Amino acid sequence: MSKFRFLLAFSFAVILAFGSSRALAAGGINSVNISKIYVQPGGGVVVVWFTTTAGTNPDSCSNSGVVVLYGDYSSTAKAEGMRQTTSTLMSAYLAGKKIDVYSQGCVTYPWGGTAPGLYDVTIHN
Numbered sequence: 001m002s003k004f005r006f007l008l009a010f011s012f013a014v015i016l017a018f019g020s021s022r023a024l025a026a027g028g029i030n031s032v033n034i035s036k037i038y039v040q041p042g043g044g045v046v047v048v049w050f051t052t053t054a055g056t057n058p059d060s061c062s063n064s065g066v067v068v069l070y071g072d073y074s075s076t077a078k079a080e081g082m083r084q085t086t087s088t089l090m091s092a093y094l095a096g097k098k099i100d101v102y103s104q105g106c107v108t109y110p111w112g113g114t115a116p117g118l119y120d121v122t123i124h125n
Helices: 003-018 076-095
Strands: 028-032 034-039 045-050 066-070 099-108 114-123
Touching (some): 045 076, 045 114, 066 076, 066 099, 076 114
Parallel strands (some): 066 114
Antiparallel strands (some): 034 045, 099 114
16 A cells, blocks of 8 residues: 555544544533523623533533633634624524533633533534
8 A cells, every 4th residue: 555545544544533523522512402691791701501400511610501602802703703603502592492512621600610611502403
């Protein structure tokens, strides 16, 4: 087997092995309903509570059943991403749809302690 084919096969194997690992990672919160959403006026923080606390704290933060998204307005693209994420969460809440959330570590919970930091969200059909 040529070096090129070996590298191509190896790269493909790595992509298959790790490409979908985020869904299975410790930061996954799967198939939950939103019970309420707090959006700070001025846009700095979005807090999302779930209808359950079971399986909602993959990072062992001090608060369960909630995720926190802090806004980053350092660029137009990041501000637009914050708006899109907030709109996605509101849409899921209003439609009563289940969501999957990926958190990335603990962040400061606005009312004390820490909570999982929201990284991305998927709405179930």
